[in-house]
Amino acid sequence: MSTLANQLIIDYSKCTGCRLCELACSAKHEGKFQPSLARLKIVKYDSLGLDIPNVCPPCEEAPCIEVCPVYAMRRDPVSNMVYVVHDKCILCKSCVGACVNGVIRLDTYAMKIIKCNHCDGDPECAKICPTGAITYGPVSSISTVDRHGKVDRYLREVKRVASVEEAGGDV
Amino acid sequence: MSSKGYMGRILRVNLSDGTFHIDPLPSEWIKEYIGGDGFAAHVLYTEVKAGTDPLSENNKLMVSTGPITGTLWPMSGRTVFVSKAPLTGIWGESHVGGFLGPELKYAGYDMLVVEGKSEEPVYILIQDSDLQIISADDLWGSTTDHTTVSIQKKHHDPDIQVAAIGPAGENRVRFASIMINHARAAGRTGMGAVMGSKNLKAIAIRGTGAVEVADHEGFVELAKDAHRRVRENPQAKEMGKWGTWILTAVKQEIGELPTYNHKTGVFSGWEKLSGDFIRPRYTISDRACFGCSLGCKKVNYIPDGPFAGTLEEGPEYEGLMAIGSSLGIADYPTTLKANQICNKFGMDIISAGATIGFAIESFVEGLINENDTSGITLKWDDSKTVIKLLKMIGRREGFGDVLAEGSKRAAEFLGRGTEKFALHVKGMEISGQDGRTHRSIGLGHATGARGADHLRSLVVVDQLGYEEVAAERWGADKLPEIINPYTEKYKATAVFETENAYAIRDTLIVCWYSVSWPPIFWMKDFAEMLPLATGEQYLGKVENLITIAERQITLKRMFNAREGITRADDRLPDRFTKEPMPEGPGKGQVVNLEPMLNDYYRLRGWDLETGLPTKETIKRLSLEWAL
Ligand code: SF4
Numbered sequence: 001m002s003t004l005a006n007q008l009i010i011d012y013s014k015c016t017g018c019r020l021c022e023l024a025c026s027a028k029h030e031g032k033f034q035p036s037l038a039r040l041k042i043v044k045y046d047s048l049g050l051d052i053p054n055v056c057p058p059c060e061e062a063p064c065i066e067v068c069p070v071y072a073m074r075r076d077p078v079s080n081m082v083y084v085v086h087d088k089c090i091l092c093k094s095c096v097g098a099c100v101n102g103v104i105r106l107d108t109y110a111m112k113i114i115k116c117n118h119c120d121g122d123p124e125c126a127k128i129c130p131t132g133a134i135t136y137g138p139v140s141s142i143s144t145v146d147r148h149g150k151v152d153r154y155l156r157e158v159k160r161v162a163s164v165e166e167a168g169g170d171v
Numbered sequence: 172m173s174s175k176g177y178m179g180r181i182l183r184v185n186l187s188d189g190t191f192h193i194d195p196l197p198s199e200w201i202k203e204y205i206g207g208d209g210f211a212a213h214v215l216y217t218e219v220k221a222g223t224d225p226l227s228e229n230n231k232l233m234v235s236t237g238p239i240t241g242t243l244w245p246m247s248g249r250t251v252f253v254s255k256a257p258l259t260g261i262w263g264e265s266h267v268g269g270f271l272g273p274e275l276k277y278a279g280y281d282m283l284v285v286e287g288k289s290e291e292p293v294y295i296l297i298q299d300s301d302l303q304i305i306s307a308d309d310l311w312g313s314t315t316d317h318t319t320v321s322i323q324k325k326h327h328d329p330d331i332q333v334a335a336i337g338p339a340g341e342n343r344v345r346f347a348s349i350m351i352n353h354a355r356a357a358g359r360t361g362m363g364a365v366m367g368s369k370n371l372k373a374i375a376i377r378g379t380g381a382v383e384v385a386d387h388e389g390f391v392e393l394a395k396d397a398h399r400r401v402r403e404n405p406q407a408k409e410m411g412k413w414g415t416w417i418l419t420a421v422k423q424e425i426g427e428l429p430t431y432n433h434k435t436g437v438f439s440g441w442e443k444l445s446g447d448f449i450r451p452r453y454t455i456s457d458r459a460c461f462g463c464s465l466g467c468k469k470v471n472y473i474p475d476g477p478f479a480g481t482l483e484e485g486p487e488y489e490g491l492m493a494i495g496s497s498l499g500i501a502d503y504p505t506t507l508k509a510n511q512i513c514n515k516f517g518m519d520i521i522s523a524g525a526t527i528g529f530a531i532e533s534f535v536e537g538l539i540n541e542n543d544t545s546g547i548t549l550k551w552d553d554s555k556t557v558i559k560l561l562k563m564i565g566r567r568e569g570f571g572d573v574l575a576e577g578s579k580r581a582a583e584f585l586g587r588g589t590e591k592f593a594l595h596v597k598g599m600e601i602s603g604q605d606g607r608t609h610r611s612i613g614l615g616h617a618t619g620a621r622g623a624d625h626l627r628s629l630v631v632v633d634q635l636g637y638e639e640v641a642a643e644r645w646g647a648d649k650l651p652e653i654i655n656p657y658t659e660k661y662k663a664t665a666v667f668e669t670e671n672a673y674a675i676r677d678t679l680i681v682c683w684y685s686v687s688w689p690p691i692f693w694m695k696d697f698a699e700m701l702p703l704a705t706g707e708q709y710l711g712k713v714e715n716l717i718t719i720a721e722r723q724i725t726l727k728r729m730f731n732a733r734e735g736i737t738r739a740d741d742r743l744p745d746r747f748t749k750e751p752m753p754e755g756p757g758k759g760q761v762v763n764l765e766p767m768l769n770d771y772y773r774l775r776g777w778d779l780e781t782g783l784p785t786k787e788t789i790k791r792l793s794l795e796w797a798l
């Protein structure tokens with residue numbers, strides 16, 4: 001892929017789970033505050049104290065492009081970003097299911113596929129994020145943060161907490 | 172319903188007959204109350220009659236939000252629970268962070284009113300317009316976190332927001348909490364016991380709709396600037412790093428760290444309860460509530476020692492104080508474990524710690540003995556016993572059953588002069604401040620509508636000596652006395668003005684930490700923002716906001732008056748008015764409450780003798796309907 005293209009870069013260890021990014025995204029693209037239509041998603045694990053932002057970076061190998069039966073999902077050769085051609089889209093929702101980050105959605109009110117477009121190169125989510133968990137820029141080896149870094153720190157706890165949960169949540 | 176920001180609907184659920192009902196939000200309420208606990212106060216006053224037993228089916232529980240709940244405005248994800256309080260028998264409210272309130276609005280409702288009582292354990296499930304009451308038989312007895320996760324799993328949606336009670340709420344512990352997002356507590360006044368008495372295990376909400384404001388672009392721009400102000404505020408930055416733990420050192424320095432059941436304000440072991448000590452050793456992640464760019468929540472893990480393996484958020488400063496310094500325990504892991512127990516059982520750590528402190532002091536002073544305490548020897552600095560007592564309280568086992576009633580009732584039950592160690596106002600235990608070293612909080616504790624409250628009128632400007640801000644808010648002529656923590660003079664002015672601003676905060680609803688340190692938000696900021704959010708120009712004037720605030724505070728007072736509260740109840744325990752602070756910078760200080768009360772009533776337009784709102788005040792605030 002083009003090394004000059006900008007990406008949304010996530011540092012999982014910094015996210016506090018405030019969901020300001022979801023708010024800012026829906027404010028920009030929907031003109032209202034509606035996280036259910038945000039083009040990114042914070043997955044929260046309250047029992048573990050863990051928050052994981054899911055965005056369209058975009059993927060290098062994009063399953064949404066591959067799965068689309070009518071070639072409505074495409075990649076811009078310059079920006080490298082993946083986008084929907086709404087005229088072609090038949091609303092089959094294949095991409096919704098295929099997205100590994102779970103951030104392609106069907107807006108059931110407007111009846112259209114909604115998907116991140118990096119705000120045409122000026123992402124709201126990166127601008128509002130108070131912690132630097134989401135940034136936007138060219139990917140370099142330094143700025144690529146291991147997706148599993150933060151998760152690893154918790155893994156030894158996950159099992160224990162889960163087993164306590166199964167047992168009925170005793171203290 | 173033309174005002175924006177609101178969803179325009181109130182959802183009512185009657186647990187006695189299992190029905191739901193949707194009322195339009197009365198449009199006149201917007202100018203009268205704005206939202207939040209204002210709306211809820213109106214419902215509680217009109218629908219819960221004087222003398223109602225808080226644990227009976229005639230009590231109601233409101234879950235309320237404000238016009239900016241669910242928007243981009245900083246720290247606007249808060250929710251308030253309002254009910255007649257099991258702990259005090261008077262006005263009860265408890266605000267909580269987390270993510271519940273926004274979800275209620277996205278589902279399409281400004282407020283939920285829970286009425287009646289279910290025969291069997293149930294939970295309420297609200298998924299947009301899909302409303303259900305579901306059996307909670309299999310959840311009864313389980314902890315708050317287990318309940319939450321079980322409901323999310325059962326409905327295959329981890330984004331369902333859950334407000335749950337644990338065993339303490341089921342057992343009607345008088346200070347039972349309602350828990351949100353695992354560790355966020357609507358802690359005070361016993362709202363969890365109200366749910367327990369209604370056989371209501373949880374309220375689960377999922378909403379996919381939108382909150383829309385009047386001037387979207389103007390509002391978003393102002394909100395972004397507001398976030399910038401939070402981020403650049405030096406105190407807010409520190410709070411983001413250390414959370415409320417930063418207060419331990421501050422309190423110790425000014426001699427106001429409650430120690431040995433508020434006997435003194437100086438604790439030799441304070442360092443082990445300070446942010447500097449805790450964060451590098453135990454903290455594994457920083458978290459935030461909805462829409463907050465400060466992020467004061469800390470998740471912590473204890474790697475070794477007797478509480479090894481404890482993974483839990485918190486506790487806040489109040490928990491460090493209530494379980495730590497106030498019980499003579501200089502050990503952070505104990506406070507984290509205690510917080511975990513309180514969260515899982517669903518009970519307020521402040522009242523729990525204070526009630527245990529009451530028992531320890533009564534025991535140590537020889538007023539009670541092992542015959543009273545299920546054979547347990549009580550002493551200061553005893554982690555193991557404190558942890559054991561917390562579980563006994565949550566389960567109402569043995570002596571825990573006595574303590575589960577809160578310090579006031581426990582003292583009445585035990586008698587023998589133990590009353591003097593029950594440090595409460597109107598039945599609610601004193602929080603982590605001390606009027607002897609901070610006169611204005613003495614007045615705030617005495618006059619708070621829900622009892623000894625640190626969140627409705629705690630003045631920060633006087634204690635931290637913001638001279639310019641004090642001059643701007645209260646008049647330069649009142650300096651220097653008004654910022655001198657050791658004098659009663661002008662303190663009513665500071666409390667009155669601050670309480671008004673906080674009342675608006677509680678209608679919006681925004682977090683305490685978005686108003687606490689200047690120069691982040693105060694009345695004029697809210698007046699600038701509210702017309703953009705709601706389209707109501709009336710809310711754009713500070714003087715109108717002051718009237719709304721006064722109305723709300725006076726309405727809560729009228730609710731309490733109907734239950735028999737008068738000036739005689741606006742008192743502090745003798746410890747603060749008769750026992751001089753024994754050491755530290757405030758050595759020798761006591762609170763002289765009466766002159767502050769006189770000043771405060773004059774400012775509020777309440778009768779000096781009875782402490783009740785005068786006819787003129789009631790008329791001025793358009794509250795005649797409540798007579
Ligand atoms: S880049 Fe823009 S469209 Fe994409 S998630 Fe962020 S705010 Fe939404």
Ligand code: SF4
Binds near residue numbers: 020021053133134
């Ligand atoms: S704005 Fe940043 S810190 Fe907040 S949830 Fe989004 S990614 Fe996480």
